[in-house]
Amino acid sequence: MSFLYLDSSVMVKRYVEEPGSDWVQSLITDPQNVAILSEIAIVEVSAALSMSVRTGRLRKALGRAAYEAFHADIAVGIYQLLAVARPTIDLAAGLAQTHPLKGYDAVHLATGLEAARSLADQEITLVFVSGDVQMLRAAEAEGLTTDDPFLHADMDVEREAGKRN
Numbered sequence: 001m002s003f004l005y006l007d008s009s010v011m012v013k014r015y016v017e018e019p020g021s022d023w024v025q026s027l028i029t030d031p032q033n034v035a036i037l038s039e040i041a042i043v044e045v046s047a048a049l050s051m052s053v054r055t056g057r058l059r060k061a062l063g064r065a066a067y068e069a070f071h072a073d074i075a076v077g078i079y080q081l082l083a084v085a086r087p088t089i090d091l092a093a094g095l096a097q098t099h100p101l102k103g104y105d106a107v108h109l110a111t112g113l114e115a116a117r118s119l120a121d122q123e124i125t126l127v128f129v130s131g132d133v134q135m136l137r138a139a140e141a142e143g144l145t146t147d148d149p150f151l152h153a154d155m156d157v158e159r160e161a162g163k164r165n
Contacts, residue, residue, distance in 0.1 A: 004126070005112035006024075006028075006037055006129050008108070016062075020149025022152075036079070036082060036112075037080070082114070092107040093106070108130075127145050136148055
């Protein structure tokens with residue numbers, strides 16, 4: 001069983017077709033994986049989908065469907081959601097001082113670190129998954145194992161090639 005912390009950049013790939021989306025789909029739908037999110041992902045993913053509609057990158061109906069699918073998945077418990085409490089905020093503030101991270105990125109990293117520490121007590125390794133290079137560098141500097149959906153974008157190419165044949 002694999003335990004994966006997924007930041008918001010990864011979660012958007014689950015609901016909107018982007019490079020690395022096929023790989024993200026395979027991670028989340030694999031019953032051997034546990035997908036862990038910070039509760040702040042609810043706000044960030046919703047905002048990212050809305051922004052995609054406002055900028056014309058996504059049609060309104062597709063944005064609405066993606067938003068509803070995301071919230072439906074949360075409601076049925078596909079993701080293990082971690083609350084953000086004051087100790088997480090304090091850790092995030094320190095991480096923002098150490099690494100070039102935006103506020104919510106620091107909260108994601110702090111949440112991932114806390115999850116990793118909790119799982120380490122059970123001798124389980126958490127993989128921190130992000131499509132953001134700064135986040136990945138900071139996570140690695142903090143000792144986390146990382147993965148990047150952009151490194152797996154070839155799955156999307158293979159799928160498209162299969163459609164044309």
